[in-house]
Amino acid sequence: MSTAAAFAPPVPPRTPAGLPPRAHTPVWLLLLWGAAGVATLVFLPVAGLGAAAAAVMSGGAFLAMGTWGVRLLARGDRVFSTRLFTGAFLARYVVALLVSAAVLLSGLPGLKGGKDYISWEAGGWAVAEAWRSGTLSVYLVDSDPGYYYLIGAVYTITGRVPIAPTLLNGLFGAGAAVVAFFLAMRLYDRRTGVVAGMLAAFLPNLLVWSSLLYKDVVLSFFVAATVYCAIEVYHAPTRRWVVLLGLSLVPLFMIRPESAMTLVSVTALLITLAGRRRGSKLAALVAAGGMVLLLLVVLQAAGLAGKLDLIAKFRNPLAAATNAREVWADEVGARATGLSRYLYGKNLLLSPHLLLVALVMPFLLPLPGSAGLEMSITAFLMPGQVVWLLLLPAILFGAVSALGRGTTPPHLYVVGVIGALVLGVAVAGYFSNPRYLVQGVPVMMVLAAHGVGAVRRRLLVYLSMLMGVMVVFCLYGLVQGL
Numbered sequence: 001m002s003t004a005a006a007f008a009p010p011v012p013p014r015t016p017a018g019l020p021p022r023a024h025t026p027v028w029l030l031l032l033w034g035a036a037g038v039a040t041l042v043f044l045p046v047a048g049l050g051a052a053a054a055a056v057m058s059g060g061a062f063l064a065m066g067t068w069g070v071r072l073l074a075r076g077d078r079v080f081s082t083r084l085f086t087g088a089f090l091a092r093y094v095v096a097l098l099v100s101a102a103v104l105l106s107g108l109p110g111l112k113g114g115k116d117y118i119s120w121e122a123g124g125w126a127v128a129e130a131w132r133s134g135t136l137s138v139y140l141v142d143s144d145p146g147y148y149y150l151i152g153a154v155y156t157i158t159g160r161v162p163i164a165p166t167l168l169n170g171l172f173g174a175g176a177a178v179v180a181f182f183l184a185m186r187l188y189d190r191r192t193g194v195v196a197g198m199l200a201a202f203l204p205n206l207l208v209w210s211s212l213l214y215k216d217v218v219l220s221f222f223v224a225a226t227v228y229c230a231i232e233v234y235h236a237p238t239r240r241w242v243v244l245l246g247l248s249l250v251p252l253f254m255i256r257p258e259s260a261m262t263l264v265s266v267t268a269l270l271i272t273l274a275g276r277r278r279g280s281k282l283a284a285l286v287a288a289g290g291m292v293l294l295l296l297v298v299l300q301a302a303g304l305a306g307k308l309d310l311i312a313k314f315r316n317p318l319a320a321a322t323n324a325r326e327v328w329a330d331e332v333g334a335r336a337t338g339l340s341r342y343l344y345g346k347n348l349l350l351s352p353h354l355l356l357v358a359l360v361m362p363f364l365l366p367l368p369g370s371a372g373l374e375m376s377i378t379a380f381l382m383p384g385q386v387v388w389l390l391l392l393p394a395i396l397f398g399a400v401s402a403l404g405r406g407t408t409p410p411h412l413y414v415v416g417v418i419g420a421l422v423l424g425v426a427v428a429g430y431f432s433n434p435r436y437l438v439q440g441v442p443v444m445m446v447l448a449a450h451g452v453g454a455v456r457r458r459l460l461v462y463l464s465m466l467m468g469v470m471v472v473f474c475l476y477g478l479v480q481g482l
Helices: 027-047 049-073 078-106 114-130 144-156 165-188 190-202 204-209 216-235 241-253 257-273 277-299 310-314 317-329 338-344 353-364 379-402 411-429 435-454 461-481
Strands: none
Touching: 027 049, 027 078, 049 144, 049 165, 049 379, 078 165, 078 204, 078 216, 114 144, 114 204, 144 165, 144 241, 165 190, 165 204, 165 216, 165 411, 165 435, 190 204, 190 435, 204 216, 204 379, 204 435, 216 241, 216 257, 216 277, 216 411, 216 435, 241 277, 257 277, 257 310, 257 317, 257 411, 317 411, 338 353, 353 379, 353 411, 353 435, 379 411, 379 435, 379 461, 411 435
């Protein structure tokens, strides 16, 4: 071999004609795979071999299902969207195993301050037992049983291993990140889409809520999917998007009908009041609604639509929120303190200044010192609360930009959906629990991603807004403690 040949640069490997070069796995994804392995080893001695095996098998199945779904539905950027889903799911897998291990080590049946997931777990197992015995319909106390059926479907296959349906939440949480990516790319550009997807994939508070048996993360996926499908229908009412819009609404009606009706109302305004071809778009919306109604009728005939009449699912969301507030005030308001107790005693719809306070509250919770060192959901959320507070000005930036110059009906629609969901949280009295805000957080990350892009141009303004958020945060803590 000649000296020149010895020092010549290596020739890159050739790829078959017509095939793109093979993409290397990024370092951040490799690190998440390593973290998943470490989390499994930590979970094994705490939960036992059976639970660890169920975590690995169910996690692998959900990862495969989600990856297949992303590749099937994504029309572009399949490589990045697949990596985004994989990374988001692995992050949720890691946190779910660590949180589950912490709960087991604490010796508590549930985390202080949030034990609803215990009843959901028990109800899901009741559904699984009935289905295993050949009984399709199951009577449940809850009027909207959709989430019980999701848990029951997993338990029917895996047996009563709680980590398995918990990882199902990870599947939907990771899917919501992918939808946020495509939604932001549809509204803005690819760079904004990447930021939105990453925020929705790795926002610490979303990771925590994905790691407990709460239905809000599942709702967040279908809310984001409905918003994205509605915008596509607005641009071009094709059969594909009409069908997907209808399918995304059915689980919302089965899990939280008031959120479904809120989205239907705002979507109807988008379709009927803006843009061209309103007739064809309205017909598409009617077709999607007919599909929803037909599927709900089928589910009711099979005994799976819940204990309420079908027509009760199409109730006025504002009236539903008002009724929920009365129940919530009786259950939670009696033991509330400080500002929360004061707000529960007032009619927020007749007091705009108090309504504004109630709208802000879920964005600021949980407060430092409210959990101490005890085992609770708030204690798990506290590390991520700093990141969330840093993003609040970016969300406001994005919302103001969407309402400013050059705005389009889809931009207004996204802001309207978020505003309507937050209004429902406040009116229903859920302002004392930030969990009810989770259903809209992936869509909020779209606005946050756009707001982050403005930081370089308006850094001083952003820092001023951030200081304002911190001041409000501290003032709220003082008032709440009184």
